[in-house]
Amino acid sequence: QVKLEESGGGSVETGGSLALSCVTSGWTVRSGCIAWFRQAPGKEREAVAVFVVGNGLSFYSDSVEGRFTVSQENAMKDPYLSLHLDMNSLKPEDTAMYYCAADFTPSGESCWRRTYNYWGQGTQVTVSS
Numbered sequence: 001q002v003k004l005e006e007s008g009g010g011s012v013e014t015g016g017s018l019a020l021s022c023v024t025s026g027w028t029v030r031s032g033c034i035a036w037f038r039q040a041p042g043k044e045r046e047a048v049a050v051f052v053v054g055n056g057l058s059f060y061s062d063s064v065e066g067r068f069t070v071s072q073e074n075a076m077k078d079p080y081l082s083l084h085l086d087m088n089s090l091k092p093e094d095t096a097m098y099y100c101a102a103d104f105t106p107s108g109e110s111c112w113r114r115t116y117n118y119w120g121q122g123t124q125v126t127v128s129s
Contacts (some may be wrong), residue, residue: 001026002024002104006122008123009123012090013129017089018037019086022034024102027080029090033111035050035103036050036070037101039099040093047061047112053081053104054106067087075099095125096121098122100119101118101120102118102119
């Protein structure tokens, strides 16, 4: 059974930093995408960062580019993934529930356009002004 376990988050003042972790289990990860989504109350869910499993590259939405960084914390040979999302220079508009999600299918579809079937439980990030 595929699981994504998130940790981290919390509360911080404007300009502060937080880090989130996402660890997959139950699947030998060799392809696909891991994405970080967020959803604020009354707003649509948006993808803010994606990680391409096959090549380890990360891409970011305009709203977080230059402030958020995805890093892989385990060896490439491991059958699972442990990712961190480092969030710096946080703003009140970054306040949301953050989720990691996974799609392990080896298609060539952009990570931004995939349908993600596996989701973490979510973790709250609150940035006060």
